[in-house]
Amino acid sequence: DIQMTQSPSSLSASIGARVSITCRASQSITRNLSWYQQKPGRAPKLLIYVASNLQSGVPSRFSGSGSGTDFTLTISGLQREDFATYYCQQSYSTPWTFGQGTKVEI
Amino acid sequence: EVHLVESGGGLVRPGGSLRLSCAASGFTFSSYSMSWFRQAPGKGLEWLSYIVISGGTTYYADSVKGRFTISRDGAENSLFLHMNSLRAEDTAVYYCARDHLGGVFDHWGQGTLVTVSS
Numbered sequence: 001d002i003q004m005t006q007s008p009s010s011l012s013a014s015i016g017a018r019v020s021i022t023c024r025a026s027q028s029i030t031r032n033l034s035w036y037q038q039k040p041g042r043a044p045k046l047l048i049y050v051a052s053n054l055q056s057g058v059p060s061r062f063s064g065s066g067s068g069t070d071f072t073l074t075i076s077g078l079q080r081e082d083f084a085t086y087y088c089q090q091s092y093s094t095p096w097t098f099g100q101g102t103k104v105e106i
Numbered sequence: 107e108v109h110l111v112e113s114g115g116g117l118v119r120p121g122g123s124l125r126l127s128c129a130a131s132g133f134t135f136s137s138y139s140m141s142w143f144r145q146a147p148g149k150g151l152e153w154l155s156y157i158v159i160s161g162g163t164t165y166y167a168d169s170v171k172g173r174f175t176i177s178r179d180g181a182e183n184s185l186f187l188h189m190n191s192l193r194a195e196d197t198a199v200y201y202c203a204r205d206h207l208g209g210v211f212d213h214w215g216q217g218t219l220v221t222v223s224s
């Protein structure tokens with residue numbers, strides 16, 4: 001199975017800040033990497049797919065980059081509604097696996 | 107608007123069975139592969155199972171292989187997860203989700219809670 005490791009596990013940031021979360025795969029997954037946002041008590045929401053493609057309706061302050069084993073989710077200008085937990089997920093091979101999550105707090 | 111609504115969760119004793127349903131609306135259900143996921147209390151997301159459009163091919167995580175069965179009914183626009191031999195560690199919120207692009211999931215239900223306890 002492909003292991004996904006996110007860092008940091010949590011971070012504190014202010015409104016307007018630029019935030020980056022990294023995700024590392026245990027082997028190359030080319031660009032088969034998605035990012036999801038989850039708020040407490042809510043279902044995950046797809047933000048980014050194929051490493052850098054912005055899902056329809058997602059604000060442009062979210063961006064993704066990377067390929068192979070190393071990926072980054074960047075939020076440029078953190079908004080109050082962005083405080084949540086973020087997960088990366090590989091779709092290169094089953095079992096599809098997630099990172100452990102990064103909680104973004106004020 | 108795409109809607110996925112899970113149902114069927116509840117309290118079940120260890121070793122028991124449960125069938126989860128996921129009612130789909132707002133899109134052509136028969137044109138999408140689907141998956142089930144779960145999230146244990148306070149934990150991360152875990153993919154469980156996947157079924158292709160035709161229903162002819164399915165995939166499972168090792169943690170549920172042989173105990174859980176995914177199925178779909180195109181006439182009812184519904185996805186199912188049959189869960190047998192339930193264990194305490196199966197306690198979680200279970201989500202169904204639509205496959206957007208081969209392992210990328212663009213719409214999720216609100217989840218249904220399964221609690222396995224004596």
